[in-house]
Amino acid sequence: MTTPHNEDLYQQVILEHNKRPRNFVELSPCSHEAEGYNPLCGDHLHVYLRVSDSGVIEEAAFHGDGCAISKASGSMMTVALKGKTVAEAKALFEEFRKLVTKELDPASPEQHLGKLNVFSGIWKYPSRVKCAILAWHTMNGALDQKKTVSTE
Amino acid sequence: MPVLDIDKIRRDFPNLATRGRDDKPIIYFDNAATTFKPCQVIASTHSHYCHRTANIHRGVHYLSEEATAEYESSREKVRDFLGTRNTFEIIFTKGSTESINLVAASYGRRFIKQGDEVIISEMEHHSNIVPWQLLREETGCVLKVIPFNDEGELILEEYRKLLSPRTKLVSIVHVSNSLGTVNPVKDIIRLAHAAGALALVDAAQSVSHAPIDVKDLDCDFLVFSGHKLYGPTGVGVLYGKEKLLESMPPYQGGGDMILSVTFEKTIFNRLPYKFEAGTPNIAGVISLGEAISYVNNLDAGQLIAYKKELLAHGHKVLSQVPGLRMIGTAKEKAPIFSFVIEGIHAHDIGTLVDREGVAIRTGHHCTQPVMKHFGIPGTARASLAFYNTKEELDIFAAALNKSIKVFHD
Numbered sequence: 001m002t003t004p005h006n007e008d009l010y011q012q013v014i015l016e017h018n019k020r021p022r023n024f025v026e027l028s029p030c031s032h033e034a035e036g037y038n039p040l041c042g043d044h045l046h047v048y049l050r051v052s053d054s055g056v057i058e059e060a061a062f063h064g065d066g067c068a069i070s071k072a073s074g075s076m077m078t079v080a081l082k083g084k085t086v087a088e089a090k091a092l093f094e095e096f097r098k099l100v101t102k103e104l105d106p107a108s109p110e111q112h113l114g115k116l117n118v119f120s121g122i123w124k125y126p127s128r129v130k131c132a133i134l135a136w137h138t139m140n141g142a143l144d145q146k147k148t149v150s151t152e
Numbered sequence: 153m154p155v156l157d158i159d160k161i162r163r164d165f166p167n168l169a170t171r172g173r174d175d176k177p178i179i180y181f182d183n184a185a186t187t188f189k190p191c192q193v194i195a196s197t198h199s200h201y202c203h204r205t206a207n208i209h210r211g212v213h214y215l216s217e218e219a220t221a222e223y224e225s226s227r228e229k230v231r232d233f234l235g236t237r238n239t240f241e242i243i244f245t246k247g248s249t250e251s252i253n254l255v256a257a258s259y260g261r262r263f264i265k266q267g268d269e270v271i272i273s274e275m276e277h278h279s280n281i282v283p284w285q286l287l288r289e290e291t292g293c294v295l296k297v298i299p300f301n302d303e304g305e306l307i308l309e310e311y312r313k314l315l316s317p318r319t320k321l322v323s324i325v326h327v328s329n330s331l332g333t334v335n336p337v338k339d340i341i342r343l344a345h346a347a348g349a350l351a352l353v354d355a356a357q358s359v360s361h362a363p364i365d366v367k368d369l370d371c372d373f374l375v376f377s378g379h380k381l382y383g384p385t386g387v388g389v390l391y392g393k394e395k396l397l398e399s400m401p402p403y404q405g406g407g408d409m410i411l412s413v414t415f416e417k418t419i420f421n422r423l424p425y426k427f428e429a430g431t432p433n434i435a436g437v438i439s440l441g442e443a444i445s446y447v448n449n450l451d452a453g454q455l456i457a458y459k460k461e462l463l464a465h466g467h468k469v470l471s472q473v474p475g476l477r478m479i480g481t482a483k484e485k486a487p488i489f490s491f492v493i494e495g496i497h498a499h500d501i502g503t504l505v506d507r508e509g510v511a512i513r514t515g516h517h518c519t520q521p522v523m524k525h526f527g528i529p530g531t532a533r534a535s536l537a538f539y540n541t542k543e544e545l546d547i548f549a550a551a552l553n554k555s556i557k558v559f560h561d
Contacts, residue, residue: 010558015558015559018559041498041530042515042516042523042530043529065529067497067498067500068496068559069499128499128503131499
């Protein structure tokens, strides 16, 4: 890759997660589930969570159709969520949302995004921000017991 | 016959000189969404606002009379462009969408009753689906759909079976925006008439493809948008046969569409003003006239031949891209290339070729039933105009190959 923009967008780690998405299954049984839809581009996925009685996310999975950005984002999200409490997951969603809309500095030591910082360049592609955040919105909707989430 | 001077034409479109991402020259392949505008059209808009700003059909002052004359001369140009005799059969609207909505709301509500049938096709743009669904909700009419085959060609035998004595209207797209198919609208209209139905042609994509003659087609209504014909956005046309337009109630009420208003009774204006309530897009209409003059100054035969070359070249270079599957392979096609690539979502293709300066559309193109037919969420679509070149298609194909490498390495 020769141009900086796409180095930001289609980094190896994103391409790799797109090719081999982690936790890409319909999780059953699960305690929380929601369906996310991006009507603009047709990205369509389900997010499944198994939350323990003490409020810890024991399992996170996703399934559906989408572009490389939405798939990689969903994959990396499920990895990041495992073992987190519901409160931590919601806080991470908020940080991720701020990252992709350039409200949060990826270099800030105050944030907990780790590998998810790979999405920090996406604000340059406003039409693709929705792809990156779809799985997260869907996860948040699942925690709030919303059945369907749309990015519109 | 002189050869079409593409370089000269390209110099008329200043937007072609714009640089894209990373300062790459723009290759504009999104003409089915909207076309670039020649400087003559841009100058016309500029000139109107600099020298002719006035409302029309209202003032006795000089500027208003000048603006009115220019506005009405645009109507005359559209009349000539569509090949009808009567200038009052040309109604200015916001665009194709509003034109179809006008027919559905005005003609539909008055004349299409419960159990009556409207026929559309599986390849319609949402703008030629939803207005009829709204009408169905209101009147209880029935919506029937002509299917297409896997090449993206309408199945006329199925169409014949759908026609019945209850068919009131057949509303059909001339050139599909997502498949590129050129439909045999003349046959479709003839069959509609034989069944006692009216026919509406959605010419949004076809006005820039080949000359249109409403007399020859014998359509009852025809709609198009200015911005897909090198004109400005926010202006479009509804052509309707006089007898029908006369029989239809007004679509909206307001100024300019009345002869006299009292609180007891309002007398509506004559055609075409009956359907043009309120101050219209005056600069837009005038500039659309300029766009038509621009197209008229080019040799239609040469344009058609050139676009055939672009179509053939596009199919040739794209067929060599590994894993590419063309969606829409009709025998009669406009230079619109809709496709999917194995293992790469259309959205990613769009972003990756944008890096090389190529502007294409990705997604369902407001034709979700077409995507459903092929079982895909969306396509990447390159749609060409006469200012595009074979060299640009070569660069596009190279950009696709590069994108595939990014994904499969």
